[in-house]
Amino acid sequence: AQSVTQLDSQVPVFEEAPVELRCNYSSSVSVYLFWYVQYPNQGLQLLLKYLSGSTLVKGINGFEAEFNKSQTSFHLRKPSVHISDTAEYFCAVSPRTNAGKSTFGDGTTLTVKP
Amino acid sequence: KAGVTQTPRYLIKTRGQQVTLSCSPISGHRSVSWYQQTPGQGLQFLFEYFSETQRNKGNFPGRFSGRQFSNSRSEMNVSTLELGDSALYLCASSLESGVYGSPLHFGNGTRLTVT
Numbered sequence: 463a464q465s466v467t468q469l470d471s472q473v474p475v476f477e478e479a480p481v482e483l484r485c486n487y488s489s490s491v492s493v494y495l496f497w498y499v500q501y502p503n504q505g506l507q508l509l510l511k512y513l514s515g516s517t518l519v520k521g522i523n524g525f526e527a528e529f530n531k532s533q534t535s536f537h538l539r540k541p542s543v544h545i546s547d548t549a550e551y552f553c554a555v556s557p558r559t560n561a562g563k564s565t566f567g568d569g570t571t572l573t574v575k576p
Numbered sequence: 577k578a579g580v581t582q583t584p585r586y587l588i589k590t591r592g593q594q595v596t597l598s599c600s601p602i603s604g605h606r607s608v609s610w611y612q613q614t615p616g617q618g619l620q621f622l623f624e625y626f627s628e629t630q631r632n633k634g635n636f637p638g639r640f641s642g643r644q645f646s647n648s649r650s651e652m653n654v655s656t657l658e659l660g661d662s663a664l665y666l667c668a669s670s671l672e673s674g675v676y677g678s679p680l681h682f683g684n685g686t687r688l689t690v691t
Contacts, residue, residue: 477675496679505685506682508680511677562607563609563634569618
């Protein structure tokens with residue numbers, strides 16, 4: 463079984479400041495890791511994913527995440543946020559041998575203030 | 577390429593009734609998953625269908641069921657609705673080409689309100 467813990471339920475930040483959204487996971491099997499973003503009244507969109515290889519992955523909209531196997535973490539970062547980044551962000555894992563079943567964290571609401 | 581389409585967008589039903597939600601995946605995607613999203617429970621996995629077969633199932637009662645058709649379109653049915661079934665139901669499709677790690681592509685959801 464897998465579990466995902468997003469350590470902050472809400473993150474307020476000022477425009478153009480850096481931000482980090484934290485995600486830890488637990489799994490008895492190897493997993494793929496994802497970050498998704500959800501804007502109001504919409505479904506989720508993929509930001510980035512880690513499958514293998516380099517532990518630093520870059521995604522859309524200037525976001526990046528670093529996979530840390532020893533700490534079982536997959537934190538999301540952006541060096542300078544915009545008002546339009548205000549949304550809910552979800553970390554997710556799926557087992558490599560059963561990729562059809564993803565487990566999501568509870569989400570982090572990022573609020574960017576002017 | 578058209579995205580994942582869910583219909584209807586909004587539904588209001590009464591306790592005890594049943595409801596059917598529809599999902600059309602992205603063309604070429606053979607895997608369709610369903611999730612329930614609520615403020616208290618977050619995103620909960622319901623089930624996944626692949627090539628008309630249920631491949632994975634979450635921890636939901638038997639009142640929740642689904643199916644997938646030969647064109648990969650999927651429907652989800654909830655019988656004997658309860659107030660706690662009020663939620664945003666999200667459908668997601670993914671490409672299965674033998675390469676795992678295909679991300680989920682979500683529709684905009686169906687907002688179900690049970691009164």
